[in-house]
Amino acid sequence: MPSPLTHDDPHALGPYQPIARLGSGGMGTVYLARTAGGRTVALKTMHAGIASDPALRTRFRLETDAARVVGERFGAGVVDADPRAETPWLATEYVLGPPLDDAVELCGPLPEATVRALGAALCGALGQLHASDVVHRDLKPSNILITAYGPKVIDFGIARAAGDEHLTRVGAAVGTPAFMSPEQASGQEHTAAGDVFALAGLLLFAATGRPPFGYGQAADLLYRVQYAEPDLTGVPGALAPLLAQCLDKNPFRRPTTGWLAARLHDGQGDFADHLPDALLADIGRRATEVWQVTPRRLPAPADTPAPAATASPVRWTRRRLLLTGGGVAVGVAAAGTAAALTRSEWAGGQGPHPGPAPSNSQLPRKQLDSLWQIQVTDPKNAFFTEEPLADFPAQLHIVANMVVLMVDDSLTAVLAQNGGIDWKSDEPCNTWQVASDAEHILLTSFVDDNYVGSDDAHASPLALETLDIRTGVARDAFAHFDDLNGLAVDQPLCIANGVAYVVAGHGKYSLSFLAAQSWYVIAVDMKTGRRLWKAPLPSREQGSSDLYFLGATVVGDHLVALQEANDGSVHAVVRDTRTGTVRWDRELDGVDPDRVRHTPVTDARNLYVGAGRLRALRLADGGVAWDSRTARPGRTYGLPTIDNGTVYAVEKGLGLVALDAATGRVRWQEKGGNGTDADLNAAPVVGSGFVYSKRGSRLWAIDLSSHAPAHSYATTGDRFVIHDKANVIIALGGHFLAAFPLR
Incomplete structure (x- = not known):
């Protein structure tokens, strides 16, 4: 589009x-x-x-x-x-028509009559090219546009005259691996016979919805193209022998385009007569929509202010002292408290938008399939590279048309559509965590932010403030509490229905404050600043550095949280949002807390937990609604995702599995055998037509209709989230934030 x-x-x-x-x-x-x-x-x-x-x-x-x-x-x-x-x-x-891959995505595998008419017309196109001693060399579904009058071949970026080796040296494979000829895959001369091989691969894709040699890494595909037999499963019986002959490894045994055209189609009828109704409707829609496009130009990103000639003395607020003084000592010693420092790992954007601060090291841009990418970390910032910090996942907030994350010591809003920096918060935000919803960004702060002493007897009272999501400017605190301490690890859990849920401490402040203080969950009305309730948390053992909460969300009148106990076990704990009373507390055996530091996965009935076996716990009472060890004993699963009554998770050694959310019954599992290396630590994300799952250095799209891999994107990300308004997948990881098109 x-x-x-x-x-x-x-x-x-x-x-x-x-x-x-x-x-x-x-x-x-x-x-x-x-x-x-x-x-x-x-x-x-x-x-x-x-x-x-x-x-x-x-x-x-x-x-x-x-x-x-x-x-x-x-x-x-x-x-x-x-x-x-x-x-x-x-x-x-x-050209008023979709590319072949979009046509197959829309209609599924095309009828045999369509495939034959398509093949005969493409033989005519290639025949005309070859008669002029030109070979295309990059025939693939996205380079074939389907119109009502016949297919059109586009993108001749690597086409060249037969025998011309000046622009591409022999020994270098150039093209698209899934549709290359064996000789092209080995870096040898690609002749007209190579185009015939690629054409057969195209027609196999049109008839089955998959490439002739499957999916996978480029090196694997290049090997299969040269040495493996094509998978003709699902190709109509009369068509299979023709395609098999074209897919012969020996180019001298492949037929010419004229011979193939005569056997594919008799030339009777118009091309449109052989197209499915859904495809004809899509062609008509495109013909109408092209006249509805009006010019629109995005504004230039705001210029980064030039640094002043002389720097003003830095006013070290108490918050920053906690993080760079005593807070560092705690962070080096203990992973939990080190989360307060994690946010300062992030550096500025890269490319046409405001870049990293002068002290940050710019990285070469990765060769990704992204719509845009910006650098968000500086690997050479040694001050924040202590080992414990790596255990805490980066925060990623979808707010309006933006992606909000911590960059340096400020929250930064990145435009999801183009990667431009919309704003940076106007003050340091070195809290261990922030919370957000579609309208608010919540931070913990201090009533007295100028306090810079080291008096262990008290800490400045807790304050709660929000940022203006349009500008990043901090509003005045809407609530403060003299009986709670405003420490750097005060933890906003979540926001729901105008209520902020926060963890805060009370008592003597010291470097062992987790054990020295009493801790509570509080609920605060964000409109009035009134505290609705205050519920105690279990005490921490002396020397403990583990924070209480791994993630939380609200479902109806349930505050659903994953908590870490003193012994390192993970508990699912559900509280009444009206009173803070614990409704139930259930230990999740076999779950590593470092793998579930994310928002819990819920629907109106259940909490879904993976990172081991896959199970559903009823929100009403904590009872087990279903457990994978009953239906699929011995299986290991990654982090789950739920969408429209279906739970999606990666099963180790198999790939993506879709289960009925109510019963745990398997609805379908990924086809093709390409999911064996799927990442158990990256939760799938679900679009309208595909589920996206990380495998190695690529994000693969699994078709919701065929249940087979359809396309993939090169990515450094290890965390993914869909931005519906921008119609993109946001990826964070490997020092880059990037966006990929959501098909």
């Missing part, structure tokens, strides 16, 4: 005015553009950073030539081009 222009996108190229973005890749950006007379085109440009490279300019020119060779019948007709401009550009007709 088209997306808004960025502030630095061109206003015009030749007679064409870009009005929206259609996509962007390593070589350039494709825009939806119009002329003054109203003609709509697809406008492809080169990135400015590579436009000075003569070899890449030559490749762009050859792409233009190849597009002209294939012509309007089989490709996106070339309207205009200027490969010699400062920013080279190519204008083609705007």
Whole structure:
């Protein structure tokens, strides 16, 4: 779908005015553009950073030539081009139809009649290319657009004349591994026979919904393409022998496009006659929507203020002293208290947006499949690299159109649509945790923030404040309590229905304050600042550094929390939100607290716990609704996710499993055998058509219809969350925050 222009996108190229973005890749950006007379085109440009490279300019020119060779019948007709401009550009007709992968996603595996008509038409396109001694070399589903009049082949970025080795040396594999020919995978010459091999892979994908050699890492796919047999399961019987002949490892045994076309289709009827109704409807929808796109340009990110010529003396607030003095001593000695320091690991954004502070080390941008990425940590900031700090997961808050997280010692709001920095909080926010909902960001603070003494006899009273989500400016405290201490580890648990739930202490402040103080959960009305109730927590043993809560949420009148006990065990504890009374407390045997430091996974009936065996506990009484060790004994599961009555979790050695939330019955499990390396520590996230699961360095999309892997993104992330408003998946980890398209 088209997306808004960025502030630095061109206003015009030749007679064409870009009005929206259609996509962007390593070589350039494709825009939806119009002329003054109203003609709509697809406008492809080169990135400015590579436009000075003569070899890449030559490749762009050859792409233009190849597009002209294939012509309007089989490709996106070339309207205009200027490969010699400062920013080279190519204008083609705007094709009214989805790419093949979107068509299969919409309709599922296509009927045999559709596959045959598609194959015969593509044979015609390739035949025309090959007659001009041009080979495409990157046939894949996203490069085939389906229109009512026939398929069109696009993206000739690595097409070249047969036998030309100047732009791509022999010995280097160039293309898309899942649809390469064996000779291309081994870095050898890719001839017209290689395009025939790729075409057969395309048709197999259209007929089955999967590539001919499955999914996986590039190295695995390259090996399978060269040495494994294609999986023809599900290919219609009469079609399978034709595709098998085209997929022969020996290019000299593959048929020509003319021979194949004659056996695929008799040429009777219009192409549209062979398309499913859903696909025809989608083509019609696209034809209507293109005229509804109006120009929209995102504003430039706010400039980072220039540093003053002379720095003012730093006023060390009591909060900061706790974190850089006594707080460090506690943090080095104990993992729990070290969480107060974890937030200061984060550094600033990278790229066109405000960057890290001058003391931070910029990292090279990762080669990801993301829409945008920014650096959010500085690995060379040695002060905050003590071992205990790594145990605490980074906080990630979805608020309005933003992603809010701790960067340096301030909360930073990143625009989910484009990665721009919207605001940074106006004061240090070195609390161990913040809480948020769609309207508020809650912080613990101090009534007397100027106190800088080391008197262990008291600590400044606790205050609660919020940030303005539009600006990041801290509002005046809405509540303070003289009977509770405002320490750096005071812990906002969650916000729900205008009530803030917070953990706070009372008593003598010292470096062993966890044991020296009494601790409570309090509920505070955020509108009036009135404390609704105060409930005691169990005492901590002397020398203990374990904080109480691993995560909390509110469901109806239940405050659902995962707590860590003195012995290191994890307990599910449910309180009445009206009184703070504990309704039930159940130990979760076999659960490591470091693996469940997240918001509990719940629905209206149950709490769902993984990180070992998978089980559902009734919110009403804590009883076991179901347990995987009964139905699937001996199985190990990762962190669960729930969506629309289905619990999704990774099963060790198998991959993604979907279970009925009410009964625990398995509804389906991942197909294809590619889930053996799925990450048990990254909870799946669920979109409208796919469930996304981390495997190695990629985030894989598992199709909710076919239950098989469909596509993947390269990622450094280890925590993922869906931002519905921006229609993206947000990934955090490996020193980067990134966004991936949600299909």
